[in-house]
Amino acid sequence: MQATTSADEDWLIVKFTDGSILATDDFSDLGRMRPAAAVIYPELDSRLWAWWLTHAWSSLELALASQTAIRGWSLASASTLSRSLLESVAAFWYETRQLGASWGRAKNLPGGEDRPVRVRQELNPRLLKAFRGTRLKASPEFLRAPNVLTWVERLAKDTGVPMVTEWYDKLSDAAHPSSYARTLYSSVTMMHDSCGKAETHFAYSPIATGSLEEDPDSVDAAVNEFPRLIADAWILCTDVLLELLPLSFKLPADFTLTSRALDLVGSPYLRNMWTDDPCPCSCGGAIAHKWAAAFPPLRISQR
Structure with missing residues (x-):
């Protein structure tokens, strides 16, 4: 060097x-x-x-x-x-x-x-x-x-x-042109209690079951689980x-x-990046910005 x-x-x-x-x-x-x-x-x-x-x-x-x-x-x-x-x-x-x-x-x-x-x-x-x-x-x-x-x-x-x-x-x-792509706009499969008949409907918008006029509380969207x-x-x-x-x-x-x-450097290349907080990285003093000081392991929360 x-x-x-x-x-x-x-x-x-x-x-x-x-x-x-x-x-x-x-x-x-x-x-x-x-x-x-x-x-x-x-x-x-x-x-x-x-x-x-x-x-x-x-x-x-x-x-x-x-x-x-x-x-x-x-x-x-x-x-x-x-x-x-x-x-x-x-x-x-x-x-x-x-x-x-x-x-x-x-x-x-x-x-x-x-x-x-x-x-x-x-x-x-x-x-x-x-x-x-x-x-x-x-x-x-x-x-x-x-x-x-x-x-x-x-x-x-x-x-x-x-x-x-x-x-x-x-x-x-x-x-991809595969199974889930072909059923994006399908309803759930609706089967008669006797299991003798099953229907799947396809539509570009959600399909409603029931009637708003007859019973507003009975209306549901007969969409599959993918949305x-x-x-x-x-x-x-x-x-x-x-x-x-x-x-x-x-x-x-x-x-x-x-x-x-x-x-x-002679000319600044970072503009409008810092906040008015005491520490520009908003760590609240948890990170010491100097050599030989530890940089903590970064972790995200468990959901």
């Missing part, structure tokens, strides 16, 4: 032992005194914030879109969107656990000139998979994302809701998301404050 300022232009450069190079031309006076930190910490910091914001925006978008589809009884859209929402929230939580554990280890690395490099060695592989991970066959091994079932099973375990995996299987079935499953999955996902957003926010916030990434 080597940190230098070039002769003809004002750049800080870090050369790693594997031949790779990181460089920046945006650094403060503090950054000039700490060149390796000025090159590495803002780069990691901006990627952590990009990871958090991307998850927050996409998950919220899916939550709102699936809510609209459920309310409009657009069951094909609702099932596909709810499946995507479940995948998104599960991946968000899985990556939060992984990155939080990596940052906890990195934060306890001993001081010294090589600490920025060692911090990057700890966080970079996780960030690469979190932000660039893919299941495409041609992708290199270091970018191979976990199977989506790994995310879903972790969410089921950590929320204490084992039905999550069954919901995901059925939502996946409905997202309720879609709603249950949506409720769980949004409930987890509301808890996960402020919880996961603590991760990039603690990195920013501990590494002093904003003080190392």
Whole structure:
């Protein structure tokens, strides 16, 4: 590792032992005194914030879109969107656990000139998979994302809701031209007491049994169980998301404050991110934003 300022232009450069190079031309006076930190910490910091914001925006978008589809009884859209929402929230939580554990280890690395490099060695592989991970066959091994079932099973375990995996299987079935997709708009099967006759009705809107004029209390929707499953999955996902957003926010916030990434650059790249609370990450002083201080394991509530 080597940190230098070039002769003809004002750049800080870090050369790693594997031949790779990181460089920046945006650094403060503090950054000039700490060149390796000025090159590495803002780069990691901006990627952590990009990871958090991307998850927050996409998950919220899916939550709102699936809510609209459920309310409009657009069951094909609702099932596909709810499946995507479940995948998104599960991946968000899985990556939060992984990155939080990596940052906890990195934060306890001993001081010294090589600490920025060692911090990057700890966080970079996780960030690469979190932000660039893919299941495409041609992708290199270091970018191979976990199977989506790994995310879903972790969410089921950590929320204490084992039905999550069954919901995901059925939502996946409905997202393809398969059994649940063919029966999205069907009623329950109504069978005569003698079991000699059974009927299943299909309609684009819920089918009502009974008559409002004859007996308003007897009216019921003769829909199958799948719309309720879609709603249950949506409720769980949004409930987890509301808890996960402020919880996961603590991760990039603690990195920013501990590494002093904003003080190392010449121009600010985070705007309107902080609150007026005594602690910008809203932890209430529970997290010490300094090296060698513990970063607590991140957990979500059991449902």
